[in-house]
Amino acid sequence: MSQHKAISEQIIEQVDTAAEALKNITDVKDVDIATAPREVVWEDGKLKLYHFLREDQPKAKTPVLVSYALVNRWEMMDLQPNRSFIRKLVSEGVDVYLIDWGYPSKIDRYKTLEDYILGHIDDCVDFVRQHCHLDKINLLGVCQGGTFSLMYSALFPQKIKNLITLVTPVDFDNEEGLLFKWAKDMDVDAVVDGFGGIIPGDFLNTGFDLLKPMNKTRKYMSLPETMKNKASLMNFLRMERWVADSPAQAGETYRQFIKDMYQQNKLIKGELTLGGRKVNLANITMPVLTIYAKDDHIVPPATTKPINDLVGSKDKELMEFPGGHIGVFVGARSQDLLTPAIAQWLLERDK
Amino acid sequence: MNNPWDAILESQKKLMDFWSGMARQMANAPTQNGNGKAASANLMSQWMEQQKQFWEQWSKNMQPENAMSAMPEQWRQWMEMQQKFTEQYMQLYRENAAKMGVKWPEIDMSAFMPTRIMEENMRNWRQWTQSGDQWLRDAMMAKMPYNMQPHYANFLQFFDDMKRYWEPIMRMIQHGMTNPEMIEKYFNYDAYTKVVNQLMGFKSVGNVAELIEAINHYFEVIAQRMNQEATQWITLSDSWRSKMNEILGGSQAPFFQFSNDINNRLRDQLTPFFNVAAQGKQTEMIKLLRDIQFGYVSFILKTAELQTKVYEAGRFALPEVMREQYEAYQKTKELPDYNAFLHQYINKLEAHILEVLQADDYSKLQSEIAALGVTIKYNADKLAELMLSDWPLLSRSEADDMAKEVAALRKKLRTMEERLEQLEAGVSANIEANDDKTSKSKRATAKA
Structure with a gap:
């Protein structure tokens, strides 16, 4: 009969699992993301410039300014304490500033690439330079924010000490990534005008979802397993919150980016002009670190790697990250290997 | 407890x-x-x-989910x-x-x-x-965040629907009944398209001919109503007055009477001008309505074409998965559980659908649908703006003008900042040069 008892326990165990899952989900009160301590040091309309706080002195005297993409929100870089690119960078001794673009609304529909790059990024760079009493600072661009950083560094090389691009597209003439293919065929004028000059975040998310149409189903199928563990459940809910929080895009910037980058590939051809000035990537002579994700289906490696050939820097490096577009920020390997490597790269050039 | x-x-x-x-x-x-x-x-x-x-068998097959x-x-x-x-x-x-x-x-x-x-x-x-x-x-x-909830609801529906088919599918796998025609007798085209709709978030167009007929009928009725109203058009202020009279129990509403009079006076005076200089508001509205109607019909037709492409692409995913599972069953004599089956099915389905999504004609069609969809929205917004033009509210076009002004001001400000920087740089260069000149002349004087 002891065996019978054991079987009973087995049943109980299975039911316990479900009970545990329910307990875990009902215990969730708040799905918090981006909790690294920070302060707003400068504001301009919807834009905020954050400075991440630290208890010790930074090892590097030159701070890094992070420029995230206009697509989705920067919070991915600080999803939760144990999966935070920002926290890790801070703990590795780097002083971190970050641009929060805010949530564009219809009043921003005529904002252009010039407004973002010659206006906002330049303002933030100048603020950090003054704040830290330095002539040059480090710039780290993420995805589209990396493309912006490349444009900025080409126009203002005197203000940038080191440049890091993370999963950043530069060669848009690519058929490997579906986004690149679809953007070429897009009637962007109809889309921008039809949406009344502001592109909804959900429209963009639909495009991303279609790249791997069954990803959501896979994710939800694993939910019972995920829910058993409180930490996994919280990680899942934080990701859901991040994905759902997709800001709209200023229509003119979107139009310009799709036409000039995806459809005409102007940056790589040296044909892009901003505010009447030609953007020449060869003007980038500061040290450059280009990081790409090996299995990135949003920004395939082939669209990123040419950065290393196009910049005029002598000190330049290509770094491969074994994972996908999002894994660069939240994966365990990002915490253990990538972020320390970035910090090390910056420290070595912090003279 | x-x-x-x-x-x-x-x-x-x-x-x-x-x-x-x-x-x-x-x-x-x-x-x-x-x-x-x-x-x-x-x-x-x-x-x-x-x-x-x-219990051994049970614990082996039982999944926590x-x-x-x-x-x-x-x-x-x-x-x-x-x-x-x-x-x-x-x-x-x-x-x-x-x-x-x-x-x-x-x-x-x-x-x-x-x-x-x-x-x-x-x-x-x-x-x-x-x-x-x-x-x-x-x-x-x-x-879940509110905009993720429809996705999750779709998934739950999909999971439950497929589960209803699972038991017979399992038996079919066991007995090697993996012929597509045979499977379709049980898991028919409607059931399959429903699954694809749930997974892809499609809203099925359904019977295109019937839908187009319904759309045309709907727009005819609306256009007819608009035409009728165009001849005896009452302004919004008229309706304000009647509404206020209703609310106030038939007593006088002098403010609304007053605003109504002004509005009517303006309209009467401007009508001849509009008749000569431009199309009347009602005519413009009818035209917009027709644009929306034709745009909508095209949107439906193109969407049906796109959906059919996707449906056709994944149609044989289930027979393929069942055949693979039958082959595996013959070797191991073990049937997959529901979850394993479902994983294999969605992977296969995705692979087939991706082939379509990567095709040139799909990309073009998708772009056309997006353009049609947003143009309908644009025209509908415009129509609403015209309908509400009597309202004392800021219209979209007016807000758009403000956004333009803001953008122009932003540009001017940046240009001025750049000029100021250049001036500052010039002035400090001059001061440095002057300082340098003064100290040189002082040194020269001292030498002398």
Whole structure:
């Protein structure tokens, strides 16, 4: 009969699992993301410039300014304490500033690439330079924010000490990534005008979802397993919150980016002009670190790697990250290997 | 007790203890006087073996995610086994008693069968697990961001729908019935397209001809109404006045009367001008309505074309997966569980659909649909703006003008900042040069 008892326990165990899952989900009160301590040091309309706080002195005297993409929100870089690119960078001794673009609304529909790059990024760079009493600072661009950083560094090389691009597209003439293919065929004028000059975040998310149409189903199928563990459940809910929080895009910037980058590939051809000035990537002579994700289906490696050939820097490096577009920020390997490597790269050039 | 789950678990534990005790008593009874010892031991060991196999098989196939919903069925099977065992046991006991000259009373055994109690309990258990499952889903839904909830709802629907097909699909796999025509008899095209719609978030166009007819009818009615109203058009201020009279119980509303008079006066004076200089508002609205109508029909047709491409692409994913699983079954004699099957199916389906998504014609079609969709929205917004042009509200076009002004100001400000920087740089360069010149001349004077 002891065996019978054991079987009973087995049943109980299975039911316990479900009970545990329910307990875990009902215990969730708040799905918090981006909790690294920070302060707003400068504001301009919807834009905020954050400075991440630290208890010790930074090892590097030159701070890094992070420029995230206009697509989705920067919070991915600080999803939760144990999966935070920002926290890790801070703990590795780097002083971190970050641009929060805010949530564009219809009043921003005529904002252009010039407004973002010659206006906002330049303002933030100048603020950090003054704040830290330095002539040059480090710039780290993420995805589209990396493309912006490349444009900025080409126009203002005197203000940038080191440049890091993370999963950043530069060669848009690519058929490997579906986004690149679809953007070429897009009637962007109809889309921008039809949406009344502001592109909804959900429209963009639909495009991303279609790249791997069954990803959501896979994710939800694993939910019972995920829910058993409180930490996994919280990680899942934080990701859901991040994905759902997709800001709209200023229509003119979107139009310009799709036409000039995806459809005409102007940056790589040296044909892009901003505010009447030609953007020449060869003007980038500061040290450059280009990081790409090996299995990135949003920004395939082939669209990123040419950065290393196009910049005029002598000190330049290509770094491969074994994972996908999002894994660069939240994966365990990002915490253990990538972020320390970035910090090390910056420290070595912090003279 | 933290929650009702604990209470139910506790009762389940008691129930199992009850059965455990009952079985122990049954095992001991025939051995006490030595009668039927061997037969009883035989029956007991057979029963134990069955129990072992049953639970081993169960724990092997059971997935945590279906623990809640599968439990009642499992419980039912187990109870049937217990019932059978009890009947066999009673038969054995009766035979032994007869050997001893004791006549076993002919009574309705079910009256004291513990399984009855358990059956009753199981009904509650089943009810509870079903509501528990729903509870779990609701709790998760409540924690999801609002714009992710439709995706999750779609998934749940898909998961449940496919589960209804799972049992026969499993049997078909087992017997090698993987011919597409045969599968389609059971899992037909409608069922399949419903699944694709759930997975892709499509809103099915359905019967295109019927839909277009309905759309045209709808727009004809609206256009007719608009035309009628164009001849006896009342301004918004007219409706304000009547509304206010309604609210105030028929008493006077001087402000609305006044604003109505002004509005009517303006309209009367401007009408001749509009008639000469531009199309009337109503005509423009009718034109927009027609644009929306034609745009919508094109949108439906193109969407139906795109959906058909996707449907066709994944149509043979299920037969392919079933064939693969049948081949695997022949080697291992083990059938996949529902989750494993579903994983394999969605992977295969995705691979097929991606082939379509990567095609040039799909990309162009998708772009055309997006452009048509947003143009309909644009025209609808414009129509709404025209309809509400009498309202004392900022219209979209006016807000758009403001945004333009803001953008122009931003540009001017940046240009001025750049000039200021250049000026500052020039001035400081001049000062430095002057300082340098002064100190040189001072040094020269001192030398002299």
